[in-house]
Amino acid sequence: MAHSPIRFGIIGCAEIARKVSRAILLAPNATLSAVASRSLHKAVDFAKSNGFPPEAKIYGSYESLLDDPDIDAVYMPLPTTLHLKWAVLIAQKKKHLLMEKPVALNVAEFDEIVRACEENGVQIMDGTMWMHHPRTTKWRSFYKISSALVNSCFTFFTDPDFLKNNIRVKPDLDALGAIGSVGWYAIMSILWAADYELPKTVTALRGAVLNEAGVILDCGASLQWEDGIKATFHCSFLTSLTMNITATGTHGTLHLTDFVIPYQEQEASYTASTKPGFNELVTGWEPLPSEHTVTVDMPQEVCMVREFATLVQNIKKKGAKPDMKWPTISRKTQLVLDAVKASIEKGFEPVEIVN
Template sequence: MSQKIRWGILGVAAINDRLMEPFHTAKTSDIRAIASRTLPKAKDYAAKNNIPVAYGSYEELLQDPNIDAVYIPLPNHMHDEWTRKAADHGKHVLVEKPMTVHAKEAEALVAYCRSKNVRLMDGFMWPHHPRTHKLRKFLDGGAIGDVKKVVAAFTFNLEGLPTGNIRMQPQAGGGGLLDVGCYTTYAIRWWMKAEPVKVFARAAYVNDVDVGMSGVWTFADGRTATFDCGFTHPLRTWVEIVGTEGVVRVPNMWIPDDQAVFQVVRQKGLFDQSIEEIATPGENQMVHMLDDFAAAVFEKREPYPNPDEAVKTGKVLDALAKSAREGREVEVG
């Protein structure tokens, strides 16, 4: 293993673009190769993004002995197959979220990668942002009392809902729940520090994929959480954490700006309130994600967050999908 992680990328998906600068600037990262199903596409992307080596197949990249780890931004239904193939070649894997389409697949995949002694992490960036760690410490210190409820939203307008878009294709694991609902699901679990026992969801469908979903979670201690996700509302990317003594609002939860603030709202009297803003400026969550993954590889330990988190999130996603399809409350697990 070199002093830096020597990265390869499977695919030339548009989602790669936001990671190119972090791959080139992270202190632990050395982006070495990219693969596409056609060599001209790989060469073109490599030339535009200063990547030294281009391959005309994913298999060729996995056979490269100078690659330590791969980033997999392929469609959801391809995550399991190519993560396993990467593990077979001894490559550590950062795979786009959700890790797999269903929880049972994720559970088996996590076990498979452990059996191959390779590190596996899904590509949620926000857990790696220092704001997230600051807020966790803030809440655990009792700053707003006991957390009683979390409300989360991640929506954006996918104009026209075009069936040619991978997000709109059921066979590819499309739909708003897996695309952006995985964010709200993970965040609710994260801030509640508990797993729901039951969920109820309603959804609208186009081309047999959910394009808008909202719902309610119920926890064993009686607490609740609510969420809203999908492709039919303007961009909303926030989380609200309700405590017994105050409320935390996190704007731009998933894609923070340079200030990365969260707001602390406290009631004063009956209808007045104070609002305090706490910032965590100048941080790049993508760089932190790459560096955190590299630390797990170098230290030969599980990454943080642990890949089992993807399994737990997957169980909630499965239950939400079932609830929305069947129109009833569903137990989780």
């Protein structure tokens, strides 16, 4: 017997909620049941322009959506500074929680959120879409040969208006700035390549750029593991859209230049070298790296919603415990992010990761 679909409510009408609304509509085990905004008018508009079904409910406050007994799960695309308050409330209202990243202002806040979810038996997952792309799973099998040295970056160029007015540069909204907005992905990609082992030491790179309010606009860091793995990453609002990961091991190398958002929705590629070398006169490579293309049945954000909804179905219908894999990865990402911030604050001194 097929399980009935998980009924989603969305609190907040951020840009990213448009993409996730579509994903909920497309996911086979999810339905779009409600949207709430502090402005009812805004919620009405959002539902209308994002294909909500006619029976979907529109709320003029987040609280009223959370009190709706016909909502199973809440997608929360709110600014980072609001995460603790609303995530805890969502859990207390026994709603499962799909939340935007970065998950919190710091790991202590995230631990409070996770505790509330555990106490209330609800699933929590963050909205890092690329982790659910079939390419990521496929490419994963390479990590054993490609995790000695990792470089990752995610940057995009913003205009003066963004740098003055966007919520992502405001200390009272998305207070983590570029490291929360884009560095999050780079850090998680490194952890992914390191099979989720935490680094021992994190050292921010000199030259970080902060705005007058102390929000990070551009930074990087060098990470070291006890067993010799090393990584660097860079994130920025100040340079052109770029998202790379290069993972190099003893016997192979992987290259992706669109790891967070693939160039195209229908398919995604990666380049892999296995035991690469040179020809006899060192005038070319033997073997040549190979390019692999993964065809996509479902966009990555749909895969994410489906995965989340499956976990919720397992809890609702099969009495399963909430899955801890995803929040564990979120927490490790936040730990490293916190360490980079701490290293910047300490004048680029190394910071030990204490789990």
